[in-house]
Amino acid sequence: MHQNTLRSIKVALLSVTLCGLAANAAAENFPAPDMGKFLATGGVKQLEGAGGGGITPWALITGYGTEDSYGVNAHITQVGTQDYRLKTYGVAVGFADKLEMSLSKQEFSGSLAPLDQLNIQQDIVGIKLKLTGDAVFDQDKLLPQIAVGVMLKRNNGIAGLGALGVSNVRQLGASNDTGVDYYVSATKLYLDQSLLLNATLRLTKANQMGILGFGGDKSNHYQAMFEGSVAYLIHRKLVAGVEYRMKPRNLGVDNEKDFSDVFLAYFPNKNFSVTAAYANLGDITIFNPKNQRGWYLSLQVGN
Template structure:
């Protein structure tokens, strides 16, 4: 009963954020929006594509709305991201659109694979629908005010069947201890860019039951409750086209077969134009499974093109 009630509450919360996004979209539709994207925002202030598809850093979403459209326009992008560690590869690709610097929608696909026995045939896939709504503040243009830009968002996730473990009789994340194959992450992000110091700071609080971002399902034998998880980013603008930063992301510990650890990275993002960005990073994903206790460290490379 508690699990069913929790699922119902989760669906209601996701529906609420989706309705908030659609409501904002309706208000935008009734306003006068430029027929062509105006690319009115400063370079790099649309962020890059987060590994789950939302606009922000690589590991964590920011309150910034993706794309370069101003309050009178819209913007969008497509991205491809790959993370390679010693034993695993994660690929993410998708699209996102930001409208009137107020609401953002994103679609992303994640593909995870192993290269070390006994998980060398492992294949995991996940679809992610994201919505983000700006609710208060101004990150860039209000340099005298203290209030950061604040946005609320949801990432609605659905797993495909587990691939490559059929010989072991494993075809679903539930057989690995997860309580569900589908789930929703909720988050609140606060972002502020201090132009005089060339410094961007972001803090995100995420409510989640996702195991390894949801690739291993949601909830587990150790825990099946939403818990608040802190995420943080700091980025220094070396110049108008080059950004150096670091990120930290707390992770839940729900599964007995997955001693999940917090993630962090150090990244360098290059914006040669507003239509293109390239992000490279050193990333630490911690432990992935008890069957391979090696801490997973490696490189992260993301290419984003848009307007």
């Protein structure tokens, strides 16, 4: 399983690289994005790089390209709690409002002893495919927009705990340092009520999104986790909402808790957005056993 997962990550990374090279080679003859989708309907970037809310993916495809075009964007996100910092950055491409591909990196660090030198990095390749429905144009239908996705993750080891002899998540009890999340998302937009509802079901073994590896001494099988978002359009450029994300409990050294946040996203135009949130990330490790709360700030540029 470990070798197969690693091979899948390498193939996905190669695919994204080849797509980028092909796009650069054809840049002179490739049309500019039409940016024909409504403002804010590409969502923002969640912590693993997929288009959606701050902590959960939506069925919406990133970018503002319609079914005849494409969209590209980049993001950087910073989350700070009492004891930890999480930075994530990356790029994403939406093709024909049907397919989304993303590449992102997470950097997790500690700020309080005994984990003040802690640094963990993770690479994530995401692929999302829209199956049916249209969140914008199917206003007269009950069927939401539905998409399926995968996130291929590779944990790059642990730095800063050399004094404890720890350099790999397996030494904390994780079963693997690579893993794959599978999810299905359903998003329904009610334009008359200025309301968006999203539900995501994720199959995962990831501990703290994979920052602490995959599987563990308490559990090493896929579990179905629910994630939900409710967003309200205050006016055309400003969106407020809440999110909730269930988490597995696989590790004895990590009393993992569910995620939640309250967010405000501002879209001055289709090339830029900023999202601020107050996030509750629960316990991270038994070394700092307190409920981790703090601010979340994300910037996104693209088309």
